[in-house]
Amino acid sequence: MSVSKAKADEAPALVLFRTDRRVADNRALLAASESGAPVAAAFVLDEESPGLRATGGAKRWWLHHSLKALAGRLQQLGVELTMRRGPMAEVVRGLLRETGAEKVYWNRRYHPVEHGIDRDLKTDLQARGIEVADFGGFLLHEPDSLRTKAGGPFKIYAPFVRALFSGREAWEPVAPPKRLRPWGGRLRSDRLEDWGLLPTKPNWAGRFSEVWTPGEAAGLERLAAFVRDGVGRYAQARDLSGQNNSSKLSAHLAHGEITPAQVLRAVAEADGVGAEGKEKFRRELAWRDFCHHLLFHNPDLATKPFNPLFERFPYRGDPEELRAWRRGQTGYPIVDAAMRELWTFGAMPNRLRLIAGSFLVKHLLTDWREGEAWFWDTLVDADPANNAYNWQWIAGSGPDPAPYFRIFNPITQGQKFDPEGDHIRRHVPELARLRGESIHTPWEATQAELRAAGVELGVTYPWPIVDHGQARERALAAFRLARGREQG
Numbered sequence: 001m002s003v004s005k006a007k008a009d010e011a012p013a014l015v016l017f018r019t020d021r022r023v024a025d026n027r028a029l030l031a032a033s034e035s036g037a038p039v040a041a042a043f044v045l046d047e048e049s050p051g052l053r054a055t056g057g058a059k060r061w062w063l064h065h066s067l068k069a070l071a072g073r074l075q076q077l078g079v080e081l082t083m084r085r086g087p088m089a090e091v092v093r094g095l096l097r098e099t100g101a102e103k104v105y106w107n108r109r110y111h112p113v114e115h116g117i118d119r120d121l122k123t124d125l126q127a128r129g130i131e132v133a134d135f136g137g138f139l140l141h142e143p144d145s146l147r148t149k150a151g152g153p154f155k156i157y158a159p160f161v162r163a164l165f166s167g168r169e170a171w172e173p174v175a176p177p178k179r180l181r182p183w184g185g186r187l188r189s190d191r192l193e194d195w196g197l198l199p200t201k202p203n204w205a206g207r208f209s210e211v212w213t214p215g216e217a218a219g220l221e222r223l224a225a226f227v228r229d230g231v232g233r234y235a236q237a238r239d240l241s242g243q244n245n246s247s248k249l250s251a252h253l254a255h256g257e258i259t260p261a262q263v264l265r266a267v268a269e270a271d272g273v274g275a276e277g278k279e280k281f282r283r284e285l286a287w288r289d290f291c292h293h294l295l296f297h298n299p300d301l302a303t304k305p306f307n308p309l310f311e312r313f314p315y316r317g318d319p320e321e322l323r324a325w326r327r328g329q330t331g332y333p334i335v336d337a338a339m340r341e342l343w344t345f346g347a348m349p350n351r352l353r354l355i356a357g358s359f360l361v362k363h364l365l366t367d368w369r370e371g372e373a374w375f376w377d378t379l380v381d382a383d384p385a386n387n388a389y390n391w392q393w394i395a396g397s398g399p400d401p402a403p404y405f406r407i408f409n410p411i412t413q414g415q416k417f418d419p420e421g422d423h424i425r426r427h428v429p430e431l432a433r434l435r436g437e438s439i440h441t442p443w444e445a446t447q448a449e450l451r452a453a454g455v456e457l458g459v460t461y462p463w464p465i466v467d468h469g470q471a472r473e474r475a476l477a478a479f480r481l482a483r484g485r486e487q488g
Contacts, residue, residue: 012040012099012183016092016106018114019138020256021070022216023077025173027135028105033177040099040183041074041081043067045195046088051113053302053384056377058346059254061205062214064197066255069215071192077180082187085195089121096130098187103131107256110143110292111384112299140164140171140260140289143296153297155399160293161286171261204343211345212251212380219252220262227266231281232273246349247281251381253288260285291385294399302372302388305397313397313482316365324465325360326374328428331464333440334414335359337427344427346380351417357394358408363471365478368395396479404479407472414440430460 013032020026021043032039046052055063071081084091096104104125109115122132136142141164147153154160199205226247252258263285267278295301305311324330328339338352348356353375360371372391376382392398396406418424421439425432431439433453438445442455443463450457457463 010038010184011103012101012185013037014092014095014099014101014104015039015041016104017041017043017070017081018088018106018256019109020107021066022219022257022259023070023073024176024216024220025137025259025262026107026176027137027174028107028133029180030174030177031133031135032103032105033180035103037103038181038183039079040095040101040185040187041079042091042095042187043070043081043083044088044091045083045085046091046117047085048087049089049113049117051116053113053376056379056382057199058205058208058378058380059382060197061199061208061346062212062251062255062380064192064195065214066257067192069217069257073216074180077177079180079182080187080189082189083192083195085190088117089124092121092125095187096125099183099185102129103133105133105135107135107137108142110139110296112296115296137259137261138256139292140264140286141293143293146293154290154293157287157290157400160290161283164286164289165282171264173259173261173265205346207344208346208380211248211347214251214255214257216252216257219249219257222248222252223258223263223266227270227273231267231270231277233277248347250383250386251347254381254383254386260288288383288386291383291389294389295385298399301392302376302384303369305395306392306399307397307401309482310395310397313367314365314478315367317367317370318364321364321465322360322366322370324462325356325364325366329462329465330359331443331462332359332410332414333421333424333428333431333442334418335410337418337424340427341423342375342378346378351413352423353390354394355408355410355413355417357391358406359410361395362404362407362475363410363466363468365475368392368397405476407475409468409472411440411468428461431455 013035015029015032020028023029047054067081067083074081082095084095092104095101106118109118118134122134125132143153146163148159154163226249230247249258249263253260253263264282267281270278298306325335325339328336328343330336334352335356338348338356341348341352357368357371360366361368368391372387375387375391379387389398393401396402396404414424415437421434424439431442431453434442434445434449434455438449442450442461443457445455455461
């Protein structure tokens with residue numbers, strides 16, 4: 001595509017990319033392209049503004065490749081992506097001075113700290129005579145506009161999802177710009193390689209690329225494949241960990257490479273797909289919005305239990321047990337498969353997240369914040385809202401939690417959701433030759449079965465670090481104790 005070049009002294013429209021590394025359904029980029037001004041594009045890596053949480057290691061790996069893909073896509077449209085590192089407000093003011101831009105465009109961020117940074121920056125720029133245009137897209141709703149009948153924020157999922165799909169919001173994705181007129185000036189850009197986003201010593205992300213391809217194009221391809229092959233059986237098969245039934249869209253959504261509006265439309269327009277699969281997936285997509293709604297109104301969601309009862313919960317916090325959980329060495333095959341998959345590929349199916357989370361909090365009586373922090377660092381789709389609330393949900397401390405007495409049995413969960421043991425064999429190879437029910441309970445196998453499979457408990461694979469029945473009773477006793485403290 002040919003594009004006309006602007007003069008170096010012609011003020012551009014400055015477009016900021018943050019959690020929106022895409023060209024399609026990017027309202028800020030589209031508005032800038034339609035403004036008549038040439039376009040200057042920038043990505044700001046802010047790791048210095050007060051209150052921001054450091055990006056986890058796995059997500060930094062994705063960020064590197066996502067930015068590389070975005071820069072290539074913009075280059076196809078004739079625009080260079082300038083990369084700068086530093087406090088958001090300071091870097092943006094510098095870019096405006098260097099370009100002479102009088103208009104700046106961005107898509108809104110909803111994490112409370114990021115939202116506050118953007119709000120204050122917008123106020124300051126407008127006071128200086130700079131036009132600021134911001135747009136939605138990362139969520140299906142604006143968290144500060146969707147309210148209960150009483151006028152407050154939602155705390156319960158069921159009424160939230162009814163309100164979300166009541167027609168109050170517009171979710172039609174917008175097309176990518178047909179053309180971009182690049183700014184004629186030049187900006188200094190950091191080298192992506194100098195940001196050190198990729199792990200090197202050791203390169204623990206070495207196998208990520210076997211299953212993940214970051215970037216907008218890959219996200220759209222993944223969406224098309226899911227609509228074609230996955231959404232029809234999503235309701236029945238999404239929890240079967242031994243099969244490839246999850247949408248695998250969460251990382252692309254978390255990095256803003258695709259939008260929920262694009263996903264919603266694609267699923268709605270899927271041909272030959274029953275309503276059950278579509279509705280189930282639509283509600284799962286709404287859960288993402290619900291988590292962000294809760295975080296927006298509860299900034300401490302990742303660090304403070306919503307229910308004060310859990311501030312006094314008698315967690316044990318055994319460091320050796322936490323270490324065994326992280327490494328997938330608990331002696332419970334379905335838990336270990338989940339945790340090893342997480343370390344190897346930066347992800348695990350949703351059902352396994354629940355099983356592994358429940359095991360940490362209830363079997364090991366370890367504070368849910370330890371699990372939240374580990375997932376934050378190891379998930380390629382680490383999302384500040386989803387991660388925090390899902391951990392509070394499984395711990396029983398959130399505003400709309402799973403009941404505390406709901407304690408997943410890791411044996412029956414494995415039998416139900418990995419019935420043939422395929423997932424376990426894939427990620428716990430030392431058990432791969434076990435047959436039948438022994439794959440879920442190797443400690444119950446006969447010595448002959450263990451020898452035939454090359455398994456020596458306590459040597460090649462650990463004994464269970466806790467007994468399920470005893471751990472369950474201990475967890476319930478701890479909950480009763482915490483309730484007694486609250487009432488006392």
